[in-house]
Amino acid sequence: MKNLTLNEQLGLVSYRNQAKSEIKPHIRVDTEICNSVCPHKCTTYVCPANCYTMDDEGMVHFQVEDCIECGTCMYACDQGAVSWEFPDPEIGRGVNWNFG
Amino acid sequence: MDEKFDCIIVGGGVAGLAAAMTLARKNLKFLLIEKGEFAGAKNVSGGVLWGEDLAKLVPDYWEEEDGGWERFINHRRLTFLDEGSSFSVDFKSQHFNETPYTGVVVLRSKFDRWLAGKVEEAIAESDYAMDSFVAPNILVEEILMEGDKAVGIRAGEEKFYADSVILAEGVNNLLTRQVGLQDSYVPADHMLTGVKEVIRFDQKVLEDRFQLNGLSGMSNEFVGYATRGIEGGGFLYTNRDTLSIGLVLGLKDLREKGSPDKKLTPYDILNDFKNHPAIADTIRGGEVVEYSAHIVSSGDKRVIPEKLYKAGLLVCGEAANLLMNAGKAIQGMDYAIRSGILAAENIVQAKEKNDFSEARMKAYQDELEKSYIMKDINNFQDAVHMLHDPLMYQKVPNLINHFGRQFFSISNRPTRKAREMMRESVKEHASWWELVKLGIKGARSL
Numbered sequence: 001m002k003n004l005t006l007n008e009q010l011g012l013v014s015y016r017n018q019a020k021s022e023i024k025p026h027i028r029v030d031t032e033i034c035n036s037v038c039p040h041k042c043t044t045y046v047c048p049a050n051c052y053t054m055d056d057e058g059m060v061h062f063q064v065e066d067c068i069e070c071g072t073c074m075y076a077c078d079q080g081a082v083s084w085e086f087p088d089p090e091i092g093r094g095v096n097w098n099f100g
Numbered sequence: 101m102d103e104k105f106d107c108i109i110v111g112g113g114v115a116g117l118a119a120a121m122t123l124a125r126k127n128l129k130f131l132l133i134e135k136g137e138f139a140g141a142k143n144v145s146g147g148v149l150w151g152e153d154l155a156k157l158v159p160d161y162w163e164e165e166d167g168g169w170e171r172f173i174n175h176r177r178l179t180f181l182d183e184g185s186s187f188s189v190d191f192k193s194q195h196f197n198e199t200p201y202t203g204v205v206v207l208r209s210k211f212d213r214w215l216a217g218k219v220e221e222a223i224a225e226s227d228y229a230m231d232s233f234v235a236p237n238i239l240v241e242e243i244l245m246e247g248d249k250a251v252g253i254r255a256g257e258e259k260f261y262a263d264s265v266i267l268a269e270g271v272n273n274l275l276t277r278q279v280g281l282q283d284s285y286v287p288a289d290h291m292l293t294g295v296k297e298v299i300r301f302d303q304k305v306l307e308d309r310f311q312l313n314g315l316s317g318m319s320n321e322f323v324g325y326a327t328r329g330i331e332g333g334g335f336l337y338t339n340r341d342t343l344s345i346g347l348v349l350g351l352k353d354l355r356e357k358g359s360p361d362k363k364l365t366p367y368d369i370l371n372d373f374k375n376h377p378a379i380a381d382t383i384r385g386g387e388v389v390e391y392s393a394h395i396v397s398s399g400d401k402r403v404i405p406e407k408l409y410k411a412g413l414l415v416c417g418e419a420a421n422l423l424m425n426a427g428k429a430i431q432g433m434d435y436a437i438r439s440g441i442l443a444a445e446n447i448v449q450a451k452e453k454n455d456f457s458e459a460r461m462k463a464y465q466d467e468l469e470k471s472y473i474m475k476d477i478n479n480f481q482d483a484v485h486m487l488h489d490p491l492m493y494q495k496v497p498n499l500i501n502h503f504g505r506q507f508f509s510i511s512n513r514p515t516r517k518a519r520e521m522m523r524e525s526v527k528e529h530a531s532w533w534e535l536v537k538l539g540i541k542g543a544r545s546l
Contacts, residue, residue: 009391100209
């Protein structure tokens with residue numbers, strides 16, 4: 001069986017409000033912390049949806065669009081950079097599992 | 101809505117639905133709030149609901165032609181992997197064909213939705229047919245407190261009041277933290293990241309490949325190379341016409357050992373697992389239809405909140421980190437059902453005496469301690485720790501497979517005794533002393 005790339009895997013996920021361009025994120029990341037004091041920048045490799053990426057300069061960036069609400073970053077970040085707060089479902093993002 | 105409920109349940113997963121079913125049957129007026137579009141929309145599990153408690157919620161659920169569950173388990177397999185081999189302990193028994201089944205595989209989006217339908221039916225038959233609700237698509241932002249007592253919830257601008265609140269919000273328990281029963285930051289130490297794919301087959305192909313008969317199913321757990329040296333393990337469960345295949349990865353270990361350059365990320369490790377020769381042969385020709393991930397707690401007691409109650413408030417299911425893998429099975433959904441039932445029963449008694457004080461709510465935790473959930477969690481802590489020892493998820497699987505390769509190799513040379521082979525395997529992958537220690541620990545903990 002051929003491996004799927006992460007993009008292909010995420011392409012199978014149904015998200016809420018997929019058509020909306022403006023959504024309110026349920027995770028806020030203070031990347032100042034990631035890019036100044038964090039010794040491991042682990043979110044860039046523990047996040048199952050690769051919402052946290054590192055650029056060529058080693059700077060961490062975050063996007064919430066692909067988030068599948070697993071919770072990994074909530075625990076993995078021990079630097080206080082990640083905070084979760086769900087918005088009203090109508091204006092948020094997040095998943096709608098077909099199988100779960 | 102001005103009227104006051106007897107109870108507000110936050111979360112429409114198995115814990116919340118179990119509580120709701122119990123309250124409906126006991127004629128209490130309740131409101132269950134779920135933030136997903138429907139019950140199950142946000143829920144992921146590996147997938148086996150172990151034990152017989154489902155029958156308490158839906159008696160004779162097995163009679164239903166197309167119930168919310170996938171298959172019942174009558175075939176179990178534990179597989180040790182090294183890089184190129186697999187060594188399994190395999191048990192299949194027709195005793196497991198008898199109802200109530202001792203385990204059913206579920207896909208939560210379908211299962212929870214089905215169970216919520218059953219709750220709606222129970223509401224319709226209760227005294228509060230028009231006054232109790234399962235309300236999806238609403239986010240609970242705040243637990244309303246009067247002094248130390250929970251008195252309701254706030255969702256946006258709306259406030260709903262109740263004598264009691266049951267938190268069944270799942271492992272990412274933001275409200276449990278908000279009311280101070282869990283620390284606001286929970287470290288990665290006793291958490292695992294689960295990743296999973298659902299792979300679809302022609303149903304006949306699936307049934308033939310896994311020797312399934314009717315709605316029988318198989319559960320297979322994996323230790324060893326599955327996780328490429330990261331603490332954790334793998335699983336494979338048969339659904340009706342799909343497989344659930346995935347990994348749970350110790351998050352602290354993943355943080356320490358993971359790396360994008362070495363392709364040690366959850367999705368890369370999952371792909372490696374799928375490419376293992378023993379796995380690749382079982383999933384050939386399938387089509388991935390969903391990729392999912394979710395955090396689970398490990399079953400280490402240290403992560404379970406010390407107190408699961410406040411005046412007017414109870415916490416159950418994974419919100420209380422009630423989950424355990426002691427080597428035999430990953431149990432979580434059955435704990436969710438039982439703790440949901442116990443929480444609701446406590447609310448029923450509280451309602452009779454009109455006493456929602458902290459002392460009354462504590463009775464829930466006392467019942468939980470007396471139940472199999474906390475008895476097992478307390479009794480099997482050593483087993484939980486042992487499973488998270490590198491000896492168990494690295495050396496032992498390698499040793500077993502090394503031995504297997506020797507033992508099952510037939511060459512046209514004089515054959516050595518198994519004891520000699522074992523000695524060599526041990527020398528290669530561990531030491532006798534390590535094994536003696538493991539044996540003693542194992543004997544004690546299991």
